[in-house]
Amino acid sequence: MADVELKSQRYGKDRIRVVKVVKSDGQWQEVAELSVRVLLEGDFETSYTQGDNSKVVATDSIKNTVYVLAKRAPSVVPIESFALTLGQHFLHTYAHVDGVHVDISQQAWRRMRIDNQKHPHSFLRDTQAQRVTTATTKRHASGVHAHISSGFRDLAVLKTTGSAFYGFLRDQYTTLRETNDRILCTNIDCRWEFPAGDVATLCSLPFDQIYTHVEQLTLGIFARENSASVQATLYNMATRALRDLPALGQVSYALPNNHIFSVDLAPLGLQNMGKDADVYMPIADPSGLITAVVGRKKAKL
Ligand SMILES: O=c1[nH]c(=O)c2[nH]c(=O)[nH]c2[nH]1
Numbered sequence: 001m002a003d004v005e006l007k008s009q010r011y012g013k014d015r016i017r018v019v020k021v022v023k024s025d026g027q028w029q030e031v032a033e034l035s036v037r038v039l040l041e042g043d044f045e046t047s048y049t050q051g052d053n054s055k056v057v058a059t060d061s062i063k064n065t066v067y068v069l070a071k072r073a074p075s076v077v078p079i080e081s082f083a084l085t086l087g088q089h090f091l092h093t094y095a096h097v098d099g100v101h102v103d104i105s106q107q108a109w110r111r112m113r114i115d116n117q118k119h120p121h122s123f124l125r126d127t128q129a130q131r132v133t134t135a136t137t138k139r140h141a142s143g144v145h146a147h148i149s150s151g152f153r154d155l156a157v158l159k160t161t162g163s164a165f166y167g168f169l170r171d172q173y174t175t176l177r178e179t180n181d182r183i184l185c186t187n188i189d190c191r192w193e194f195p196a197g198d199v200a201t202l203c204s205l206p207f208d209q210i211y212t213h214v215e216q217l218t219l220g221i222f223a224r225e226n227s228a229s230v231q232a233t234l235y236n237m238a239t240r241a242l243r244d245l246p247a248l249g250q251v252s253y254a255l256p257n258n259h260i261f262s263v264d265l266a267p268l269g270l271q272n273m274g275k276d277a278d279v280y281m282p283i284a285d286p287s288g289l290i291t292a293v294v295g296r297k298k299a300k301l
Contacts, residue, residue, distance in 0.1 A: 006048055010101060012039035013059040016066045020076045027120040032077045033107040038062050038086060041099035055096055065089065078207040079104040079133045080150055084199050087137030088144055099138045105153065106131040129155040131211060132191075137199065144199045150207060151191035152215060158185040158260075163227040183280060184227055189254040190218060190237075194247060205247060214241050214251075230257050230290040238294035250295035257288030 014037045022030040040062070046052040069082075069089060076082040087100040107130060109123040135148045166178035192214060194202060218237050227233045238251040262277035272279050 006045055009044060009048055010039040010041045010099075011044065011059065012037065012101075013062045013066075016063050018066060018070050018076065020070050020073075022075050029121040030075070031109050031123055032075070032079075033109060034076060034079060034082075035105050036066050036086070037101075037103040038066065038090070039101040040090060040094075040097050041101065042094070043096035043098075057090075057094060057097075062090075077106070078211075079106050079131060080135065080148055080205070080207040081203060083133050083135035084137065084146055084148070084203055087135055087146060088199060091137055091139055091144055099136060102133075102135045102137075104133050127155065129153065129188075140198075142198070145196060146199050146202050147193075147196040148202055149191050149193040150211065151189070152211070153189050155188040155190075155215070155218075156186075157188060157219065157222055158183065159223060162223075162225070165229050179274075181275070183260040184222075184230070184233075185258040185260050185282075186230065186255045187258070188218060188222075190214060190251070191253075192241060192245075192251045193249045195249045210245055210247065213244060217241060217244060230255050230288065231292070234290055234292055235294065238292065242294060242296060250293055252291070252293040254289065254291040257290060259283040259287060 016036040016038070018032075018034045018036060020032050020034075022032075040057065043055055046054075047056045066086065069085060070076050073082060073085060083102040083104050086102050090097050090100045107125060108127045109125055112119040112122040112124050114122070130153045131150075132153050133148065133150045135146055137144050137146045139145075160183055161181055163182050163184035164180040165182065166180060168174075168176075168178075192210070194205060217240050221233065221237050221240060225233060225236060234253045234255050238253055241251045242248055260280045260282045262272055262274075263279050263281050265272040265279070
């Protein structure tokens with residue numbers, strides 16, 4: 001059809017699951033479990049518009065490549081470095097690929113402690129939270145440029161007090177009571193972006209240190225702060241991350257407000273509301289969802 005055109009396209013393999021074991025001398029081993037998505041961008045238009053597969057790198061080959069590079073790499077963590085390695089590989093191997101989008105999520109396998117000793121090769125998953133990264137690599141006149149963001153997903157946290165929500169708009173649709181003491185429960189999604197740059201500079205960033213720092217400050221603010229609202233708590237977390245870590249360009253959070261309301265037992269002759277509350281009912285759906293992106297102000301010229 002003459003009046004339509006292909007505006008954009010990317011394709012590749014999703015949910016490539018990789019477990020890499022790093023074996024050193026003796027019994028000591030490391031493990032990393034990843035799920036990888038690789039999408040290619042480039043001169044693939046005719047595969048969509050004309051059924052011409054001559055330039056298509058089969059998604060099966062993309063999957064194989066991930067396993068080959070996982071085999072060659074001494075380690076697949078930090079996931080940011082592995083994502084950049086994958087991006088560079090596809091750009092260097094195929095001249096008609098000009099952008100590579102890699103998403104990796106890592107499961108949280110933590111080394112077991114047995115009799116108070118780190119076990120050399122046994123691990124425990126004590127959180128569903130995942131470490132994540134997205135790396136986009138592009139060909140540039142001066143070499144390969146990358147944009148990378150990192151974060152964690154689904155970090156479940158709850159506090160039983162130290163959270164309030166009052167002073168909100170009241171109108172004919174409002175039934176929610178004000179509270180100065182409620183349960184706060186959320187599954188934290190957090191992302192931080194690094195300013196785009198050449199791959200060599202990005203590779204030298206201390207990804208693990210930054211990860212640990214953001215996770216710890218997030219938990220610290222969640223636990224310590226007297227929360228005025230999820231919005232205010234989110235903003236405090238993001239601003240602290242930007243203040244502590246000059247390497248970060250911007251930070252975003254998505255925080256569901258998983259409601260856990262006190263059960264009204266007055267009809268059964270029991271006081272369980274306000275300061276008397278100690279029996280609650282988690283509400284599966286719906287939840288609130290509070291999101292924001294916080295960045296640095298541009299310097300005034
Ligand atoms: O922290 C909160 N922010 C809201 O916007 C909101 N809305 C609501 O019903 N409860 C809450 N809690």
